[in-house]
Amino acid sequence: MSATSPIQWTDATWNPTTGCTKVSPGCAHCYIERTPPFRMAGNRFVHGKTDLEIFHDRLEQPLHWRKPRRVFVNSLSDLFHEGIGDAFIDRVFAVMALTPQHTYQVLTKRADRMRAYMSHRPVGELKDRIDNAACVFGACHANIDDESHRWPLPNVWLGVSVENKRMRDLRVPHLLKTPAAVKFISAEPLLEDIADDEVFSTYFYSGWTEPPYDDVLNWVIVGVEQLAGKRVGRNAEAYEQHARTVLRQCASAGVAAFHKQMPVHGRVSGDPAEWPLDLRVREFPKGVALDC
């Protein structure tokens, strides 16, 4: 866990699991093995896999944070990795339900499993499971019930990574059908233009609405590929135009966008003061701003 984070769109990271398996082109230069916990443990990708570790003793960490924070869940893993059982995910959701002062940002490349987990039928059974998981933390009821609209949890944002059109078309439809208070995509690393066709714009307009959530995107993060250090990935030259297309589509739909980093003179810059004016966009979903 880190009570602060260098990731500009969050305040803190919480890693009840670490380790992962590469699943798509966006994983090619995955940063997790370059982070201190992995370097110190000598945990590197071998044939696309690092050791997956599950830390029950880290589950309680957010219960001790009083100040409201945006918390990136599993920045060093993927909560919906096939090696993580539903019972453990239930406990993660129980902690999130017990700490409504925090806003949790869950980002996955396993959109199909996230959708299946969140849409478990009957949904009452899933809420009971999470309620029961809360007992582990000395609070035998996480107070999730239909009447108070606490499902999907209002403080949990769910997102999928979208590095190219193929992954967009594979993952976003699952996300849009996933119950979530806020739905977002992280287009980092952005490897090609994902917003130059009509498909992208349809994500901002609801086909059907089922309160308290609907099937539209609420937030888009975009960033250039970063290799080791501050080196820029292979799409750097085209990146600026691709990012501009994404940001313009968001602006015209009135959807919040967050530009994380871009190439500047051959390196990666996370400082908007160094960017063209029209690319200096750092917004959060409307109506869910944190008081912190």
Ligand code: SF4
């Ligand atoms: S899913 Fe994320 S954490 Fe896992 S290998 Fe890919 S980029 Fe890394």
